[in-house]
Amino acid sequence: MPPIIITLKSIIHNIKDKGVIIMAGLYFKYGTMNSSKSANLLMIKHNYEEQNFTVKLLKPSTDTREKETIIHSRVGLSAPCTLINDDSDLTELCKDYKIVMVDEAQFLSEKLVDELYEISYEKVVMCFGLMTDFKRNLFPGSKRLIELCDSLQEIKSVCSCGRRAVVNARFKDGKLVLDGAQVEIGAEDKYRALCKYCYHDLLVERLKEE
Numbered sequence: 073m074p075p076i077i078i079t080l081k082s083i084i085h086n087i088k089d090k091g092v093i094i095m096a097g098l099y100f101k102y103g104t105m106n107s108s109k110s111a112n113l114l115m116i117k118h119n120y121e122e123q124n125f126t127v128k129l130l131k132p133s134t135d136t137r138e139k140e141t142i143i144h145s146r147v148g149l150s151a152p153c154t155l156i157n158d159d160s161d162l163t164e165l166c167k168d169y170k171i172v173m174v175d176e177a178q179f180l181s182e183k184l185v186d187e188l189y190e191i192s193y194e195k196v197v198m199c200f201g202l203m204t205d206f207k208r209n210l211f212p213g214s215k216r217l218i219e220l221c222d223s224l225q226e227i228k229s230v231c232s233c234g235r236r237a238v239v240n241a242r243f244k245d246g247k248l249v250l251d252g253a254q255v256e257i258g259a260e261d262k263y264r265a266l267c268k269y270c271y272h273d274l275l276v277e278r279l280k281e282e
Contacts, residue, residue: 098192100177100217102203103227104237104265109200111145112227113173116198120171128169129153130162132179132213134255143175162187170195177201179255180213189220200227205254206242206263235267241274248278 103109117127129143133155144150154165158181166172172191174180177199180188188197199221203214210218218224231237241264242249242256249262256262266274 096192096195097197097222098189098217098220099196099198099223099225100214100221101198101200101225101227102214104229105202105240105263106146106265107227107229107237108145108147109227110143110175111147111149113175113198113200114143114145114149114151117151117171117173125171126169127171127173128166130156130165130172130174131176132174132181132184133157134176134179156184157181158183160184162191166191166195172197174199175201177217178203178211178214180217182212182216185213185216185220192222202240204240206240206249206252207254208239209254211254229265231265231267231270233267233270235269237265238268239266239271241266241271247281248274250275250278250282 101109101112113129117129120127129151131141131143131153134157141153141155142150143153153175156162156165162184172188172195174188174197178201180199180201185199188199191197199217201214201217202211203218204210229237242252242262243264244262
């Protein structure tokens with residue numbers, strides 16, 4: 073694969089398709105857990121299809137919560153998708169589509185993000201996912217998306233106190249977890265989206281127990 077030309081990443085190209093102008097580019101829409109990322113993706117998909125655009129849905133195979141190839145939202149929306157990994161040929165998979173949308177984008181490898189970036193010169197590529205893990209460290213896929221994306225947008229959610237949620241805090245037996253594997257699929261009940269203040273209070277309390 074040729075080197076990524078990052079100096080052009082801030083340019084969103086106009087691509088004319090059958091008389092219609094679309095804004096090609098790589099978009100990263102991020103939020104905490106339970107911020108309706110998948111619901112947003114599926115609603116945007118519907119809007120594009122209502123305007124007769126072809127949409128391809130993708131999801132990293134790391135996310136194995138669903139037995140079938142499906143993107144599912146907690147609000148009840150769902151749609152079939154294609155699972156991808158480093159062996160996938162994204163150019164071939166997406167060749168017949170103008171819009172490419174990726175759920176759980178934090179699980180993308182750097183290689184896959186680079187391929188999506190190349191595709192984004194001719195297509196709209198929208199990635200939805202978490203930015204950071206429970207330790208507040210960037211996921212590798214999210215880090216690469218931040219480096220290359222043309223547009224970075226937060227899907228906001230709230231903490232139980234009413235402030236803006238920014239932390240994907242992990243819990244076990246009611247206590248804040250400080251260590252462990254970065255990826256723990258299908259454990260939504262172990263996570264809570266917290267604001268920085270509530271997280272700080274719980275962190276101080278937890279450290280006193282160490």
